Amino acid sequence: MVNGIVLPIKKVFSLVDSKITVEIKDDQRKLQGRLVAVDEYLNIHMEDTTEYVNNVRGRTLGTVVIRGNNILSIQPQV
Amino acid sequence: MVNGIVLPIKKVFSLVDSKITVEIKDDQRKLQGRLVAVDEYLNIHMEDTTEYVNNVRGRTLGTVVIRGNNILSIQPQV
Amino acid sequence: MVNGIVLPIKKVFSLVDSKITVEIKDDQRKLQGRLVAVDEYLNIHMEDTTEYVNNVRGRTLGTVVIRGNNILSIQPQV
Amino acid sequence: MVNGIVLPIKKVFSLVDSKITVEIKDDQRKLQGRLVAVDEYLNIHMEDTTEYVNNVRGRTLGTVVIRGNNILSIQPQV
Amino acid sequence: MVNGIVLPIKKVFSLVDSKITVEIKDDQRKLQGRLVAVDEYLNIHMEDTTEYVNNVRGRTLGTVVIRGNNILSIQPQV
Amino acid sequence: MVNGIVLPIKKVFSLVDSKITVEIKDDQRKLQGRLVAVDEYLNIHMEDTTEYVNNVRGRTLGTVVIRGNNILSIQPQV
Numbered sequence: 149m150v151n152g153i154v155l156p157i158k159k160v161f162s163l164v165d166s167k168i169t170v171e172i173k174d175d176q177r178k179l180q181g182r183l184v185a186v187d188e189y190l191n192i193h194m195e196d197t198t199e200y201v202n203n204v205r206g207r208t209l210g211t212v213v214i215r216g217n218n219i220l221s222i223q224p225q226v
Numbered sequence: 227m228v229n230g231i232v233l234p235i236k237k238v239f240s241l242v243d244s245k246i247t248v249e250i251k252d253d254q255r256k257l258q259g260r261l262v263a264v265d266e267y268l269n270i271h272m273e274d275t276t277e278y279v280n281n282v283r284g285r286t287l288g289t290v291v292i293r294g295n296n297i298l299s300i301q302p303q304v
Numbered sequence: 305m306v307n308g309i310v311l312p313i314k315k316v317f318s319l320v321d322s323k324i325t326v327e328i329k330d331d332q333r334k335l336q337g338r339l340v341a342v343d344e345y346l347n348i349h350m351e352d353t354t355e356y357v358n359n360v361r362g363r364t365l366g367t368v369v370i371r372g373n374n375i376l377s378i379q380p381q382v
Numbered sequence: 383m384v385n386g387i388v389l390p391i392k393k394v395f396s397l398v399d400s401k402i403t404v405e406i407k408d409d410q411r412k413l414q415g416r417l418v419a420v421d422e423y424l425n426i427h428m429e430d431t432t433e434y435v436n437n438v439r440g441r442t443l444g445t446v447v448i449r450g451n452n453i454l455s456i457q458p459q460v
Numbered sequence: 461m462v463n464g465i466v467l468p469i470k471k472v473f474s475l476v477d478s479k480i481t482v483e484i485k486d487d488q489r490k491l492q493g494r495l496v497a498v499d500e501y502l503n504i505h506m507e508d509t510t511e512y513v514n515n516v517r518g519r520t521l522g523t524v525v526i527r528g529n530n531i532l533s534i535q536p537q538v
Numbered sequence: 539m540v541n542g543i544v545l546p547i548k549k550v551f552s553l554v555d556s557k558i559t560v561e562i563k564d565d566q567r568k569l570q571g572r573l574v575a576v577d578e579y580l581n582i583h584m585e586d587t588t589e590y591v592n593n594v595r596g597r598t599l600g601t602v603v604i605r606g607n608n609i610l611s612i613q614p615q616v
Contacts, residue, residue: 155263156271156291172610173296174252174564185545190269190293191580193546213546213612215580218563220250222291233341234349234369251374252330268347268371298328300369311419312427312447329452330408346425346449376406378447389497390505390525407530408486424503424527454484456525467575468583468603485608486564502581502605532562534603 160186160222167225170194173218176202179209180225190216238264238300245303248272251296254280257287258303268294316342316378323381326350329374332358335365336381346372394420394456401459404428407452410436413443414459424450472498472534479537482506485530488514491521492537502528550576550612557615560584563608566592569599570615580606 163183170179170192181197192214199206241261248257248270259275270292277284319339326335326348337353348370355362397417404413404426415431426448433440475495482491482504493509504526511518553573560569560582571587582604589596 156265156269159263159271159289159291185549187546190291191546193549209613210616211549211614213549213580215606215609215611216293217295217607218610219293220296221293223287224289226288234343234347237341237349237367237369268369294371295373297371298374299371301365302367304366312421312425315419315427315445315447346447372449373451375449376452377449379443380445382444390499390503393497393505393523393525424525450527451529453527454530455527457521458523460522468577468581471575471583471601471603502603528605529607531605532608533605535599536601538600 157186157188157190160190163222163224168194169223169225170214171220171223172214173220177206178203179212179214181209181212187216190219190222192216192219192222235264235266235268238268241300241302246272247301247303248292249298249301250292251298255284256281257290257292259287259290265294268297268300270294270297270300313342313344313346316346319378319380324350325379325381326370327376327379328370329376333362334359335368335370337365337368343372346375346378348372348375348378391420391422391424394424397456397458402428403457403459404448405454405457406448407454411440412437413446413448415443415446421450424453424456426450426453426456469498469500469502472502475534475536480506481535481537482526483532483535484526485532489518490515491524491526493521493524499528502531502534504528504531504534547576547578547580550580553612553614558584559613559615560604561610561613562604563610567596568593569602569604571599571602577606580609580612582606582609582612 166183168183178200179197180200181194183192184195185193194212197209197212199209244261246261256278257275258278259272261270262273263271272290275287275290277287322339324339334356335353336356337350339348340351341349350368353365353368355365400417402417412434413431414434415428417426418429419427428446431443431446433443478495480495490512491509492512493506495504496507497505506524509521509524511521556573558573568590569587570590571584573582574585575583584602587599587602589599
């Protein structure tokens with residue numbers, strides 16, 4: 149059970165320094181970029197971030213810190 | 227009361243390694259896949275995930291970590 | 305004040321094993337079923353659950369775990 | 383500062399056993415009833431509850447437990 | 461860093477007994493009134509509260525306790 | 539892992555006294571101003587704040603405290 153408690157975040161920790169896709173809650177937006185840091189609340193620090201609106205490439209955002217509660221999902225970029 | 231406190235999450239822990247359906251809050255979307263890990267916040271790590279929009283099969287998502295507060299419900303897949 | 309702190313959840317604990325109606329936030333939906341377990345976050349494990357959309361009987365859901373923050377209210381079923 | 387920390391909830395504790403109006407977040411609804419219990423999360427147990435939709439009297443709800451995060455405001459009923 | 465952690469709330473503590481404007485999340489509403497008490501969650505107890513809808517003066521609310529998570533911002537009234 | 543836990547907030551702490559752009563959740567609004575203080579919940583105290591609605595300059599807000607859960611993202615102003 150101790151393993152069960154830490155695992156979803158462990159998966160995200162394993163993605164540090166790689167490219168991820170972050171889906172924002174209640175929004176047609178995704179952010180893609182390099183995961184620099186993540187904490188236990190799933191707050192995320194990304195670099196080289198690009199915005200996708202309805203899967204169309206949008207603005208280049210660069211450095212961004214996203215608050216965890218507004219993140220719907222995190223995926224490794226494929 | 228101690229039992230009462232741990233039980234809803236215990237039900238989800240019992241679903242690890244089996245197929246689940248996750249309903250997203252304020253969204254016409256459900257995600258189906260294999261539950262790999264879950265923590266006390268109901269953050270979820272799923273593999274082999276498929277998206278359903280208004281019950282129509284959508285994208286294949288593969289690996290995804292979903293933040294617990296944006297999950298409305300979790301059910302064993304029937 | 306100690307009593308004041310524990311009481312709203314105590315009311316819900318008293319409903320374990322009986323039929324409840326759960327109103328979902330920002331949704332025209334209610335879920336009715338038997339309360340199996342509840343924790344301090346008002347996460348809920350229900351069995352024999354039926355969905356009502358705008359008070360019209362909808363799908364039979366069976367087993368469902370609902371995350372507490374997305375629950376607006378819990379009532380004993382009358 | 384210690385006083386500052388406890389006071390907003392102290393105001394609500396002082397309303398136990400009296401009539402209150404609870405405004406729901408993102409909803410045209412208010413609930414009026416007798417406050418039976420409240421905890422530190424502003425979870426609320428009300429009895430003799432009546433619903434008002436756009437200030438028009440709606441259903442009689444009786445016993446209801448409301449989750450604190452979905453409450454916008456609490457007022458003494460005037 | 462210890463200072464950094466306490467400061468945003470310290471700013472709000474400094475506004476106790478003065479007039480503030482509270483902006484509600486996802487709402488065209490602001491509440492103006494005297495700040496009586498605030499806690500670490502930014503729960504707020506206001507007196508002599510007046511509602512503004514789209515910047516037009518609305519109802520007089522008097523005493524109100526607002527739950528912190530539904531507050532977007534707090535400003536000193538100018 | 540200890541580093542991983544503290545880092546996203548550390549990035550924001552590093553922006554104290556500089557100009558930032560704060561994106562509000564579910565809103566076409568951004569706030570630009572000088573970051574005075576931030577805490578572990580990403581509650582933010584800004585000064586010299588200006589509002590942008592759909593990227594058009596709006597009101598001058600001056601001093602504002604924003605509750606962290608309603609912040610989608612924080613970026614250094616470029």
